[in-house]
Amino acid sequence: MARWGRVPGRHADQYDWISAYLYDRGLQRLWRVTIFIATVLLAASTALMGFSPQGPGNRLTTVICFVAAGSAVAAALPFLSHWPTRRQSMAFSLTSSATIAAACLSYSNPYVGLVGCATFSVVGGFVAYFHTLREVNLNCGVAALCAAVLAGRVVAKTGDAYLTAAALAVVAALNVSLPFGIESLVRTLRVDLRSSGRDPLTGLHNRRSFHYSVYELMMRHHGSGAHLIITMIDLDNFKHLNDTQGHAAGDAALIGVSEALEKSCRRSAVIGRAGGEEFLVADVVRQPEPEVHAERLRQAIANLPVSVTASVGTASAPIDGDAATPNLGLIDELIRAADDAMYQAKRAGGNRSCHNGQL
Structure with missing residues (x-):
């Protein structure tokens, strides 16, 4: 019986077949524009925090904040002009995770940074939709590390363990439920599409x-x-x-x-x-x-x-x-x-x- 795709080791990576799926339905342009606009808005929020008393507390952290915002937009530029390659998409997701971490850790108010860790879930959702579980876990790991550091700062500064626990619960819920829910949904979709794409007699592609x-x-x-x-x-x-x-x-x-x-x-x-x-x-x-x-x-x-x-x-x-x-x-x-x-x-x-x- 024919094996679907016939490319060993590629079943976990979803980028190519999702790209084909969106192309066939004329949705690539919509996704490109949406991803770029969402990135610009998140980068703008980071840049605006550079002017807030709750944002970066010194010149160095202010520079980090603005560099993070600019890097995120630069990584999203391929989406503005064309459908990116897998490598460009991976660079975008890794850069986005790094810039979120840099921005959250640079804020003088650690509670603001801790709440900002919820933004990792957006990147996690993107990676879960287009890439592999390994990248989802990597993004979650970075989010967990940042949240742990910032939670320690919140407790040290305010002594309010309950406030810290409440913020951690929201951050954890978003960074676990959204990416892993999307990842499960996309896997199920691919199995269904594969089944409907087989010739019933030979098992080959229709x-x-x-x-x-x-x-x-x-x-x-x-x-x-x-x-x-x-x-x-x-x-x-x-x-x-x-x-x-x-x-x-x-x-x-x-x-x-x-x-x-x-x-x-x-x-x-x-x-x-x-x-x-x-x-x-x-x-x-x-x-x-x-x-x-x-x-x-x-x-x-x-x-x-x-x-x-x-x-x-x-x-x-x-x-x-x-x-x-x-x-x-x-x-x-x-x-x-x-x-x-x-x-x-x-x-x-x-x-x-x-x-x-x-x-």
């Missing part, structure tokens, strides 16, 4: 899920100088197999082909059933050799014990270009080009492969 997964693949390799290669596979005379041996034999052939494709492709490859007797394979490679790749898949199908062969078409293109992030349009273009190449192979008699080098 066409919509194939697009999502290829977009994830492109996101992971964007900026590496790699090429995306897409292969369209159509079984020859499949209708004749169904008519002469029955649909059970046809289903067995489809399952056999899906297993042969999995064994013949790299683990990074995305394999889907496009419909009927058509299959799609996508992979990202540094040195594209589409003819070799296509011939390997064709031969793997021809070697099956069932009497079936395949016409194979491929197309490839660099995934970087001028765009800041990959796009689903390139996937559609390559599928059309691979489909044209596949029909060239079929018109030439089938059981052969062709490459469309136009892109």
Whole structure:
């Protein structure tokens, strides 16, 4: 049975598939603007505290406060111009955690700083939505350390342990419930999307899920100088197999082909059933050799014990270009080009492969 995504060690990182999910629904721009505006507002609150008697108490802590505000805005700038890479997103979350810590610890009134630790939950929510549980725990750890230091200062200054405990309870509730609630929700959403994206017979991606997964693949390799290669596979005379041996034999052939494709492709490859007797394979490679790749898949199908062969078409293109992030349009273009190449192979008699080098 096909394994979803086929990329070991990536299941915990949500950035690529969330990016594809938002792109497909036209929501990336809304998220970019929202994240940038929220960051600017939080940075403004930090800067404004620089003028408050409860804020930083000397020149050094005032400078820290303003540097923290400026750093947060600078880290959010990629969201203003384009959908950031995973690395830029991680830099934004780490910078945000560091600037919140610096600002809260710089306030002369420790109670204000302690209450300000609730802001870590905003970063925690972002990390839980886009990244991994490890980053969520890291953000919570920084929040807990800052809150502990500031709680000690509050008790030392006021002697009011009850006030301190009440503030700690609010900070803890927000920094635990919000990030971990979002993390649990996103994991559940991904499982549901995966289940709905499988072809029930072969276990491969259906066409919509194939697009999502290829977009994830492109996101992971964007900026590496790699090429995306897409292969369209159509079984020859499949209708004749169904008519002469029955649909059970046809289903067995489809399952056999899906297993042969999995064994013949790299683990990074995305394999889907496009419909009927058509299959799609996508992979990202540094040195594209589409003819070799296509011939390997064709031969793997021809070697099956069932009497079936395949016409194979491929197309490839660099995934970087001028765009800041990959796009689903390139996937559609390559599928059309691979489909044209596949029909060239079929018109030439089938059981052969062709490459469309136009892109």
